[in-house]
Every structure is written in C-alpha cells, then in structure tokens.
Amino acid sequence: MTERLISRRKFISRTAALGCSLAASPLVTPITLAAAPWDNRLVVIILRGGMDGLDVVRPVGDPAFAALRPTLGAPGAGIETGGFFALSQHLEGLMPMWQGGELGFAHAVSTPYRDKRSHFDGQDLLEAGTGMDVGVGAVRTGWLNRMLETVPGVTAETAFAVGREDLIILNGAAQISSWSPDSRMDLSAQGQRILQHLYHDDPLFQEAGNLASDLVEMLDLEVDGDGMDTDDQTERMMAQMTTAGRATRAKSLARFAAERLNEETRVAAFSIGGWDTHRTQQNGIERPLGELTDALTTLKAVLGRNWDKTCVLAMTEFGRTARENGTLGTDHGTAGAMVMAGGAISGGKVYGDWPGLGGGDLYQDRDLMPTADVRAYAAFAMQGLFGLDRSLLEAQIFPGLDMGVDPRILL
Amino acid sequence: MISERDAISAIRFGYGLAADGSAPKAEAVRQGLAGPDLAAVEWPIAGFDVRSEEARALGELRRARRLKEAGAEEVFKSANLEAQLLVLGDFRRSVLRAMTTKDMFRERLVRFWADHFAVSARGKGLATVTTAYVEDAIRPHIAARFSDLLKAAVLHPVMLIYLDQILSIGPNSKIGQSSGKGLNENLAREVLELHTLGVGGAYGQRDVRELAELLTGLFYNFRTGFKFRHQAAEPGAERVLGREYGGPKRARLSDIEAALEALARHPDTAHHIARKLAVHFVSDDPADDLIEDMAAVFLATDGDLMAVYEVLVNHPAAQVPTLQKAKQPFDFMVSSLRAMGADPAGIDQMNRPDTRRQLLLPLQVMGQSWEAPPGPDGWPEAQVDWITAQGLAARIQWALLAVGLFGQELDPATFARTALGPLATPRLVRSVGFAESRLEGVALVLASPEFNRR
Numbered sequence: 001m002t003e004r005l006i007s008r009r010k011f012i013s014r015t016a017a018l019g020c021s022l023a024a025s026p027l028v029t030p031i032t033l034a035a036a037p038w039d040n041r042l043v044v045i046i047l048r049g050g051m052d053g054l055d056v057v058r059p060v061g062d063p064a065f066a067a068l069r070p071t072l073g074a075p076g077a078g079i080e081t082g083g084f085f086a087l088s089q090h091l092e093g094l095m096p097m098w099q100g101g102e103l104g105f106a107h108a109v110s111t112p113y114r115d116k117r118s119h120f121d122g123q124d125l126l127e128a129g130t131g132m133d134v135g136v137g138a139v140r141t142g143w144l145n146r147m148l149e150t151v152p153g154v155t156a157e158t159a160f161a162v163g164r165e166d167l168i169i170l171n172g173a174a175q176i177s178s179w180s181p182d183s184r185m186d187l188s189a190q191g192q193r194i195l196q197h198l199y200h201d202d203p204l205f206q207e208a209g210n211l212a213s214d215l216v217e218m219l220d221l222e223v224d225g226d227g228m229d230t231d232d233q234t235e236r237m238m239a240q241m242t243t244a245g246r247a248t249r250a251k252s253l254a255r256f257a258a259e260r261l262n263e264e265t266r267v268a269a270f271s272i273g274g275w276d277t278h279r280t281q282q283n284g285i286e287r288p289l290g291e292l293t294d295a296l297t298t299l300k301a302v303l304g305r306n307w308d309k310t311c312v313l314a315m316t317e318f319g320r321t322a323r324e325n326g327t328l329g330t331d332h333g334t335a336g337a338m339v340m341a342g343g344a345i346s347g348g349k350v351y352g353d354w355p356g357l358g359g360g361d362l363y364q365d366r367d368l369m370p371t372a373d374v375r376a377y378a379a380f381a382m383q384g385l386f387g388l389d390r391s392l393l394e395a396q397i398f399p400g401l402d403m404g405v406d407p408r409i410l411l
Numbered sequence: 412m413i414s415e416r417d418a419i420s421a422i423r424f425g426y427g428l429a430a431d432g433s434a435p436k437a438e439a440v441r442q443g444l445a446g447p448d449l450a451a452v453e454w455p456i457a458g459f460d461v462r463s464e465e466a467r468a469l470g471e472l473r474r475a476r477r478l479k480e481a482g483a484e485e486v487f488k489s490a491n492l493e494a495q496l497l498v499l500g501d502f503r504r505s506v507l508r509a510m511t512t513k514d515m516f517r518e519r520l521v522r523f524w525a526d527h528f529a530v531s532a533r534g535k536g537l538a539t540v541t542t543a544y545v546e547d548a549i550r551p552h553i554a555a556r557f558s559d560l561l562k563a564a565v566l567h568p569v570m571l572i573y574l575d576q577i578l579s580i581g582p583n584s585k586i587g588q589s590s591g592k593g594l595n596e597n598l599a600r601e602v603l604e605l606h607t608l609g610v611g612g613a614y615g616q617r618d619v620r621e622l623a624e625l626l627t628g629l630f631y632n633f634r635t636g637f638k639f640r641h642q643a644a645e646p647g648a649e650r651v652l653g654r655e656y657g658g659p660k661r662a663r664l665s666d667i668e669a670a671l672e673a674l675a676r677h678p679d680t681a682h683h684i685a686r687k688l689a690v691h692f693v694s695d696d697p698a699d700d701l702i703e704d705m706a707a708v709f710l711a712t713d714g715d716l717m718a719v720y721e722v723l724v725n726h727p728a729a730q731v732p733t734l735q736k737a738k739q740p741f742d743f744m745v746s747s748l749r750a751m752g753a754d755p756a757g758i759d760q761m762n763r764p765d766t767r768r769q770l771l772l773p774l775q776v777m778g779q780s781w782e783a784p785p786g787p788d789g790w791p792e793a794q795v796d797w798i799t800a801q802g803l804a805a806r807i808q809w810a811l812l813a814v815g816l817f818g819q820e821l822d823p824a825t826f827a828r829t830a831l832g833p834l835a836t837p838r839l840v841r842s843v844g845f846a847e848s849r850l851e852g853v854a855l856v857l858a859s860p861e862f863n864r865r
Binding site for chain 1: 575578579580582587591592593594595596597600604610615616737786788794795798799800802803807838839842843845846847851854855858859860863
C-alpha cells in the first residue's frame with residue numbers, strides 16, 4: 001500500500017500570482033504540454049547554513065593554510081589532486097566524477113552579502129540574486145524565476161521547486177511547479193467541491209486550495225472505495241506520514257528532479273541543509289557532504305544520457321572563518337566555494353583568483369577574501385546553456401551584476 | 412451568542428471559542444496574567460531540576476551500555492523508553508493547558524516567547540529537557556520585565572548547549588592558553604541578531620566578537636551542573652555597543668548580566684520586540700503606529716511586558732475585525748480540539764503510539780514539528796508559509812482524522828456556529844450542511860479559511 005501511494009506521480013503547479021485560477025494551470029489538461037524551450041538542463045542546489053569552502057576545497061598549497069587550520073586542514077587528511085588544492089576526504093564518492101571532468105569548483109566566491117553574516121539574510125540575498133544596494137529582503141522574487149520570465153515558451157513544467165522548503169530562488173511571476181514527497185489529501189468529490197467553494201473568495205486559500213485540489217483530482221483516479229471510512233483514512237494517512245519522514249533526503253529529491261528533467265523540465269532547484277558547522281566540523285560536515293554526494297550521483301545515474309546536457313550549481317549563503325575556532329569548527333564568514341557538476345561542465349579543476357591567506361589577505365582579518373561574485377558564474381552558465389543575452393543577465397536577472405571575464409566553465 | 416469583538420479577541424489572542432461557543436470577554440484578555448498560573452497547576456510539567464537529573468542518569472546508563480557492562484543494555488533500553496514517555500506526557504500537557512485554559516493569552520505568550528528564544532529538542536542531548544526549559548526559563552517570566560526574560564532564557568543551560576556556548580573558551584584564558592581552544596560566536600551572534608537588537612540593529616561584527624568574549628565562562632554539563640568557569644573566561648574588559656564590561660578583576664557572571672540588561676534596554680530591542688509581537692498577534696504587515704506605540708511603552712517602562720501587552724491588546728490596530736494571520740499548526744490543532752470539546756482525560760491518558768500518530772506526526776506533516784523549529788530564528792510567521800497546498804492538505808487530512816476521534820457527535824452547521832460564533836458566514840454554515848457525511852462536514856469547518864485564520 002505504502003509503496004504504491006508514494007510511487008504515484010504527485011506534483012502540483014504553483015504560481016506566485018495570487019488568484020491564478022485552476023483553469024490557467026496546464027496540469028488540468030496534461031496532454032497539451034508545450035515542448036521545452038531548450039534541451040540543456042540546469043539544477044541549482046542551495047546549500048543552507050554556510051558551507052565551509054576552505055574545508056571542502058582546501059588550499060593546501062597556500063603557506064598560511066596549515067596555521068589557520070591546525071586540525072581541520074591536517075596534511076594528508078584530504079584527497080590530493082596533484083595541485084594547489086586538496087578535496088575533503090568526505091568527497092571520496094565524487095572522485096570518479098572529478099576524474100571524469102564532471103565535477104569542479106569555483107573558489108573565493110561570494111554573493112554581495114557582507115558583514116552581518118546572518119544565515120537568513122544571506123540566503124535571501126543569494127536566492128534573490130540582487131546586490132546589497134537594493135537591501136536584504138527587499139526583493140522577494142528569485143533569479144531563476146526572473147530568468148524564466150525572459151524566455152518565451154516556458155510552461156509550468158519547465159521549472160520545478162523540489163522539497164518542502166520555500167525556495168525564494170524560484171518565486172516570482174513566471175509559472176513553475178513544485179513537488180514535495182508528502183502532499184496528499186483524501187476527501188470525497190463532494191467534499192472537494194464544497195472546499196473549493198469555501199476557498200473561492202479568499203485569495204490565499206484559493207491559491208493553495210486549488211493546487212491541493214489539483215493534486216486530489218490526479219489522485220482521484222486511483223482512490224479505492226468511497227474514501228469515507230475513518231479507519232481506512234487513518235491508516236492511509238499514517239502510512240503516508242511515516243514514509244514522508246524518510247523521503248525528504250537529498251537522494252529522493254534528486255531522483256524526482258532527474259525524472260522531471262528527463263521529461264519537459266529544464267530547471268530544478270532544491271536545498272541541502274546542515275552546513276552550519278560551529279563545532280567538531282569534521283563530524284558535522286560529513287553528513288551534508290554525503291547528501292551532496294548522493295544528490296549528484298543520483299542525478300547522474302537517473303539522468304543517463306541527459307547528464308551530458310546538464311549543469312549543476314551548488315551555492316551557499318557565505319563561507320566560514322579562515323581560522324578554525326576554539327571548538328574544532330568555524331564561524332560565519334564571507335567568501336567560500338561553489339560546487340559545479342554535470343556532463344556539460346569543464347570540470348576536474350578549481351576556478352577563481354586565489355586571494356591568499358597571509359597577513360593582510362583576509363577580509364576583515366577574518367574571512368577568505370571574495371575575488372569574484374558567485375552570481376557571475378551562474379550568469380555565464382545560463383548564458384552558455386540557454387543562450388541568454390549578457391545585457392539581460394546583468395540588468396534583469398542579476399540586477400547590477402558586472403559579469404566580468406567569462407571563466408568558461410562549460411564545455 | 413457572544414459578541415464579534417469577544418470572538419475576535421479569543422481567536423487573535425487565544426485559541427478560539429470553546430465547544431459551547433463561549434469565550435472570555437475581550438476586556439479580560441490580559442487579566443489572567445496578573446493572577447496565578449492555574450493551567451500549570453492543573454497540568455503539571457516537570458522543571459529542569461527534575462528532567463536534567465533524569466538526563467544525567469540516562470547518560471550514565473548510556474555510558475555503562477557503551478562499556479558493555481552486564482545487563483546494561485536492558486536497563487538503558489527501559490530507562491530510555493521511560494524518558495520518551497515522559498517527553499510525550501509533557502507534550503500532551505502542553506496541548507491540554509492551551510486547550511482547556513480560560514487564560515488563553517498566557518498560553519499563546521508562552522509559545523510566542525519560546526519561539527523568540529527558540530531551541531530545538533533535536534540533537535545535542537536536549538530531547539528530554541526542552542519542555543523543561545520553556546517551563547523554567549520562559550513561562551514564569553512572560554509578564555515580567557524583558558530583561559528578566561532575556562537573562563533567564565539566554566543563561567539557561569539548554570540555551571547554552573543549543574547555541575554551543577558551553578564549548579566557547581576565551582583564547583587568552585587559562586584553559587584557552589593550555590588547550591589551544593577558543594571562541595565560538597554562535598550564542599553571542601544570535602543574542603544580538605535574534606533575541607535583542609534584531610538583524611537590522613546597530614551592532615557590528617566587532618560587537619559580536621566582544622560579546623562572545625564576554626560570554627566565555629558560562630558552562631553547563633549534566634554531570635556537574637551550571638558553573639561559571641573563571642579559567643575559561645577571557646581576561647580583560649569587553650566593549651559591547653560602546654560600553655565596557657568587566658575589567659582587570661576576575662571575570663564575573665554579573666558583567667554578563669549587566670551586558671544583557673543594557674541590550675534589553677536598547678531602542679533597537681524595543682522596536683524589534685514590538686514588531687515581533689505585532690507580527691505574531693496581529694498581522695504579517697502590522698501598522699507602524701502599533702509598533703511605535705508598543706516600542707515607546709517598552710522604553711518608557713524599562714521593558715515592562717505587561718504594559719507592552721496592554722498597548723497591544725487595546726490598540727485600534729489590534730481591534731480590526733478582519734483576521735489577518737494564519738493559525739500555525741499547533742494553534743490550529745489546539746483550537747480544533749477546543750472547539751470540538753475533545754475529552755481532556757482521554758488526551759492526558761493517550762498512549763505512546765496514539766500520541767505520535769494522532770498529534771505529533773500530523774503536526775510534522777503540517778510543517779511544524781513539536782519543539783523542533785528549523786533554526787534559532789524559530790518558525791516563520793507569514794501566512795504564505797503555512798497556507799501552502801501541502802500544509803492545507805495536511806490540515807484537511809488531520810481534520811478528517813480528528814473529527815473521527817474527537818468530534819463524531821457534532822453536526823456540521825451547528826459546529827460552524829459554535830466554533831466561529833458571529834464569524835461563521837452564512838455561506839460556510841450552508842455549505843458544510845451539503846457534505847456527504849457529518850464527519851466530512853465538521854472537517855470542512857476545520858479546513859475552512861474562517862477557522863484557519865486568527
């Protein structure tokens with residue numbers, strides 16, 4: 001029972017425009033889906049909590065590194081790459097991808113966010129894709145959504161927000177779809193009609209209720225019996241809820257995203273949390289790096305040949321302090337690293353201008369100095385994948401961004 | 412029938428109407444706070460002295476098991492199960508207090524402040540002591556001065572553990588010098604960013620750092636209890652927001668308290684707290700004068716919370732008849748149980764699997780796992796964060812389940828009128844009468860926009 005319930009395709013369409021009626025959703029008539037505007041795929045993973053770029057990609061060639069990281073950067077602990085950088089030992093599972101040129105990094109990158117080092121503001125700015133000039137939290141739409149707005153032929157299936165968390169990066173006027181492993185509702189057809197009636201004049205509820213109904217209509221085809229037996233409903237709700245707890249892991253999010261990307265979807269976003277490693281970082285970072293490994297390997301496996309047309313960008317709100325702190329961890333910092341993967345990228349290397357870690361090199365004598373805006377990498381990736389104009393990228397998608405010189409991260 | 416004003420007050424500042432359609436008078440919302448805490452007497456919850464001792468004992472058993480002492484596995488397992496049962500009992504009594512009390516504003520304030528000073532029961536060995544933290548550090552101080560509440564919450568062992576303060580060592584302290592260990596800024600940053608000034612407040616990285624140095628010395632573990640470790644305290648004075656604390660003498664707990672008191676008194680704190688109260692109780696986008704008026708009284712009374720609440724509940728902006736907030740899942744569940752007249756004894760005696768299946772898991776699916784907010788910033792406030800397709804689907808599912816368990820006898824149209832009083836629209840009353848079954852009709856009332864707002 002449980003397996004069958006969870007294996008159903010359960011997705012819902014979402015739009016930020018309040019009051020958008022059910023009739024506007026292409027999912028009502030699923031046969032009429034338009035062809036996707038491009039063949040390339042972009043996956044953005046938000047790494048929430050502040051990933052320590054200096055631990056994931058260790059500048060062991062920098063003479064100042066060992067002193068800043070006496071325990072975290074212990075020589076020989078990481079994976080040597082034969083160059084300036086070593087990779088965290090917890091990335092072992094991604095080494096085939098690295099060797100195959102399908103995994104790379106950009107170092108010393110940051111968003112324009114500075115100084116307050118708040119997770120919540122930092123993530124808002126990362127997802128909004130704006131500069132500090134407009135103010136944190138002033139823009140509540142995301143850069144991926146603004147990108148979709150500029151492209152003709154986008155449908156609700158083109159982009160998917162995957163997982164439970166609200167993804168500001170996909171908020172905005174362009175229609176997108178969202179999916180989480182545990183949306184389900186059991187109500188009789190009559191009950192649904194009454195509910196739609198009750199929600200009709202309340203924009204907030206009409207929106208959520210219509211989409212919930214959308215979901216119910218799809219499920220309806222497979223509902224057994226009259227659905228009115230309380231014990232039966234209880235059973236099903238419980239079965240669904242117990243699986244829900246396990247189903248939110250990165251692997252299942254990545255699997256769903258890849259399945260959609262093999263169909264009409266071209267852009268997908270989801271989050272991996274757990275990077276806020278204030279203490280005993282070598283233990284703390286193992287789990288999120290494991291989830292990142294699971295997510296990337298699952299994407300590759302499920303995407304199959306489409307992996308060659310895929311670029312994955314994993315970005316975080318800020319890096320962490322250059323020095324390890326007194327509790328074998330690191331505190332909130334500024335610049336860090338971006339992870340990129342996919343068959344479409346030119347990997348096996350670390351991009352970026354290295355600012356150094358010596359005296360006077362650090363930002364506020366504390367953090368890795370940013371030498372590039374992480375948005376520029378995303379902008380060049382989208383330019384290469386989707387053929388977008390530079391002027392559009394610099395003015396509309398990332399307002400105020402100077403993309404600078406193309407680092408050529410795509411093949 | 413009760414007046415619209417009383418109904419709105421009961422929903423906005425409480426957990427809604429009782430099963431007989433009654434609600435306290437709007438003028439009396441704040442009254443209960445001045446009197447004794449009757450709900451705590453009726454549904455007792457153990458304090459930290461009791462729960463921390465149990466946690467210590469459980470820790471010993473865990474160690475014994477790790478050392479593979481004879482019989483240790485069995486003893487640990489049964490003690491661990493016992494501890495879980497106690498936690499579930501504390502949860503049920505938290506629900507029962509909110510569900511049965513006449514003094515609803517008190518219970519709402521406890522949840523508000525527990526969220527302002529958020530900790531999570533997940534991880535760091537806090538699973539069995541988090542309710543006790545709320546019981547000891549939050550509940551007794553919700554009508555006191557903000558500075559008292561701030562000190563009680565920030566200096567509580569559970570907070571010290573949750574935000575890593577117990578690991579932070581002054582780099583130039585005796586322990587710091589000999590062990591090479593150092594600072595951890597986590598608590599200091601959140602005190603400034605979340606607990607007092609707010610992220611837009613007048614502080615900088617330097618203040619975070621200095622406050623982190625000042626906080627060194629605070630220490631707790633379950634075996635030795637709380638103590639101020641002078642050997643871990645950073646020597647010398649620290650300067651936070653332009654004021655100096657400590658000095659050449661031995662570091663003292665009173666310096667930390669003095670810094671917290673100064674932060675509690677700061678105008679940015681007054682605004683931050685006023686805004687949070689207004690956003691939580693009135694509107695996602697509250698009127699400026701409501702915030703300004705509360706902040707002014709906060710400053711004029713040195714943070715007397717009773718005086719601030721008086722402005723809040725009597726303010727014209729808090730009297731508007733339109734309900735502008737979405738009930739959070741815990742509010743939704745408690746107000747549903749209250750409206751249906753669920754049997755308190757039945758909930759009190761609920762066994763472990765039923766507590767999990769009927770209450771805890773549904774809360775989780777609605778998006779609000781009990782005692783496990785996503786981070787130290789607590790739960791989101793915006794309506795759109797809670798009224799999502801998925802969140803609403805989970806509310807509807809639980810409503811169908813809960814009516815079967817707690818409200819089988821109810822008639823949909825009658826229930827709409829008792830649960831919402833004058834706020835039940837004729838359309839709602841008529842519509843739910845068309846449901847195919849009573850159960851579904853009552854569940855539709857619980858799922859209605861009217862019932863899900865506050």
